[in-house]
Amino acid sequence: MAIALRYAARSDLGLGPKSRNEDSGYAGPNLLVLADGMGGHAAGDVASSMIVGELAPLDDEDVGADQAIPLLERALRSANTKMTKAMRENSDLAGMGSTTIVMLRTGTKIAMAHIGDSRAFMLRDGTFSQITKDHSFVQQLVDEGRISKEEAGSHPQRSVVTRVMTGQPDDDPDTSLREARVGDRFLLCSDGLSDFVGADVIEEILVAAATPEEAADRCVEVALKAHTRDNVTVIVADVVDPDGGDLPTTVPQVVGAAARSLRDKTRAIPTTPAEKAAALSREATGRGRDKDKRDEIPELADDPRRSLRSKRLRRGVLGLVVLVILVGGGYAAWSWSQQQFFVAADEGHVAIFRGVASDIGPVGLSGLEARSDVTVSELPVDVQGSVSRTIPAADLADARAKVDRLRAEAVRCRALAASGVPCGSTPVATPTTPPTIPTAPTSTPPATAPATAPATAPTTVPATAPGPAATGVAR
Template identity: 35%
Template sequence: MVRSNNQDSAYAGDHLFLVADGMGGHAGGDVASALASKALASLDMEPEGTAESNVAVLRKAVLEANTKIRETVGDRPELSGMGTTFTGFLTVGDKLALAHIGDSRLYLFRNNTLSQITRDHTFVQRLVDSGKITEEEAKTHPRRSVLMRVLGDVDSSPDIDTEVLTTRPGDVWLLCSDGLCGYVEDVDIEKILRRRLSLQSAVDALIDKSLAHGAPDNVTVVLVETTAEAQPILEPNPRFAGSAANAPSPRDGEVTTARTRLLNRRRPVRKPPQVEESHFEPRVDEYLAELIAETKRRNRRRRLLWLFGVLAVLVAIGGALLFGYQWTQSRYFVGTDGDTVIIYRGVQQDLGSISLHSVAEDTGITLDKLDGLERRQVERTLGAGSLEEAREIVLRIGSGDD
C-alpha cells in the first residue's frame, strides 16, 4: 500500500516452495527476486535420493541463481547492487530440504503453536545474538533493514543455511517475506492459522492483517500443509507470485472483501511507518563494530537525554515550589497563638511538616480583651494582602475594645 513496485517473488509448486524478497529498490530488487525464483523453479519435480542429498542439490541451485544475478548485473550495469533474500524448501517424502539466506522466514505451525525455524541474517539479529539489544528493541532499531547475507552481485559464494526438517501430519509451514513478520506479531499470525478454514483463507487473512497495519512493505505468504499420505498430482499447478509472475492468473484477480475495503480507503487504517530500503553491507566485521559503537553512542545519548529530561522536570518542580513559597511569604493573616493576637506572615496551611507561616508581629492584645465576635474572627484568622493591611485589622479590633 506504500511501495510503487513489488520486489517480492514467490513460487508454490508441487515439490518446491519459496519466497524471495528483492533489494535495490527501483534499481532491480524485483529483477533479482524474479531471477532467483525462476531459476529455482526447475527443481520442482519428484525428488530423487534422500532429503540430505536434496539439500545439497538445493544449495547448488541457489548458488547458481546467485551466479545468474551476478551475470545479469554484468550485462546491465544499471542494476548494480541488486540482490534478494531466499527461503525455500523441497518436499522429500516426510521431510523438507531447506535453504535460507537473508531475512525472509520459515515458520512451523504445529499443535496450534507457531515457531520460527529460520534465523534472520541481519545486523539487528547479530546484536540480539550478542546480547547487545533485546528482541523487542530489534523491531524498532534504525538499522533493522541492514542485511548481512543475500544473493546478488555482492558475493560470488554466499553462505547459505541448509537443514533437513522432519514433518508430521497436520503441520503447516509458513514462508513469508518481512512484509508480514516485520509488521504482524507472531501471536496474531498464530491466531489466524489456528482459526483457518483453509490454507487460502489463511493466506488472505495474513495479507489482510498486514494491510490493516498500513502494509509499508511488500508482503508475500506461502502456506504448505503436511498430510498423512502423499497427495496424487493429477496435473502440475505451479504458481509464481509477485515480480516472478509471468501473467495474471484468475486467482490474481480475486481480492478478498476485507482487502478491497482497505485498498479503497484513501489512507491505510494505521499510519504506516517510514521503511528504509533493505541493503547489504559487505564489510561485515567492520560494519558490525561500527554500528555496535553507534548503538552504544545512541544509548548513551538516550540516557543523557533522559537524565536531562529528569533534571528539567526537577528544576521545573523546584522553580514552581520556590515561586509558590515566595508568593505565600507575600501574604499575611491575623490569628492567635491561643493567648494573644498575632500577625503572621505566610498562609495558614502547612506543607506536610513544613510550616508556611511565621510570626511577623506580636500585638500584645490578649484574647480576653476581645468581645465574642472579634475573638471568633481572630481564631478563624483574618487574611491580609500586606503587613500594613494586617495592622489596620488589628487597630480596628483594638478600637472596638476601647
C-alpha cells in the same frame, strides 16, 4: 506414511511508495520458494524472479534425502552466478539482490535453505515457532545481548540485512533437513508481513484458518490493515496425507514479480515448472522479449522512441532518492550508536568505548572514549574475561562507575599481592576482629607468638580491599 502438500501463495504491492512488486513466490507439489528483492536497490524484482526461475525446475525432481540439500546449494549458486552475469551485461541491474527461502519436499522430510531476513514459521500440534534466523544487523545485536527481542521489533535499523543473494561467491545460505508430519502447517513470508504484524497475531491466523488459502488471504489482509509499507508475500502449506480426506494441491502457483514476468508474455503461459523456469530466466535477464533483445528492467521499459535525455533524467532522480534514503538511514544508525557505551580492553588497559561492539564488513561501529589507568592484567582472571568480552553500560556515567569498580578490584589485588596472597576470582572475606586465643594450661608459661600474630595477619588487606558487595562487575 506418505505425505503431500496443500498450499496457497499470495502477494500484494503494499501501501508504501514502491511502484512495483519486488517479491516473488512459487508454490508447487514439492517446492516452496519466496524471494524478496532488495528494497532501495535497482532491479530487486529482476533478482527475485531470477532466483525463482532457477529453483522452479526442482519441483520436477525426484530427490533423495541425502541429495536434497546439495541440490538446493547448487541451484542457489547457479542463480547467484546468473545474477552476476546479468549485472555485468546490463548496468541497470547493478546492485540488485534478494532474500531467499526455499523448501524442497523429499519423501517425508523437508530440506530448507535460507538467506536474508524473510522468515519461515511452523505450527505443529498447537506449537508455533520460527524456524529461520534472520541474517540482519538487529539479529546480531540480539545474539550479542545488546538489545532484547522486544526492542528488535521497533529498532530503526531492523531492515539492515547482513547476508543476502547479491551475486557474490560468499552468499552462502543456512540449510537444514527436518521431518515433516501430517498436520504441520508452514508459513513463508517477506518482511512486509513480519515487520508490521506481530508473531502472536500471525500465530492466531494460522491456528484459526481452516485452509492454507484462508490463512494466506488473512495474512495479507491483516498486513494491509497494519499499513504495511512494503510488498507483502506469503506462502502457506499444509502437510497432508495424500490418501486421506484433504487432497493435496497439484498446480504450481507463481506470485509477485515472477508472476508478472509470465503474465506479460504474449505467447502461451508455460505450465510445467521447467517451462516456467525457462520463461522466468528469459524475462528476468531480458532475453527473448522482442526481436531486438533489449535489456530493460521490467516496468521501466517504455516506448523505444523514448529519448536518451529522459532516460538519464529518470535514472538521476531514482539515484537521488536512493542516496537520500541511504544517507538518512546511515545517519539514524550513527546517531543511535553514539548513545551506546561499553567497557573493554584497549592496549592492556580498561577503557570506555562509545558505540556498539560490532562491525559491518570493514566498518567499525565503535570508537575509544577514554582509556583508564587500570591495567587488565592486575584484575582477577574471571574479571579479565568479562573485560575481554566487553561489559555493556547504560550510559557514560554507568560506564565510568564500572571502571571505578574495576579500579577497586585492581587495588584489592595489588594489596593481596603485597601480602603474598594470590588474587582469586572473588575477594576473600577477612575477619574484622582478632581471633580468640584459647587460654593456655596453668602449668605452661604463656607463648609469645600468638600475642603478636593478630597484629599482623588481618591489618593490611581489609584496609584497602572492598567487600564482596563492592566487586559486582556487570557482565
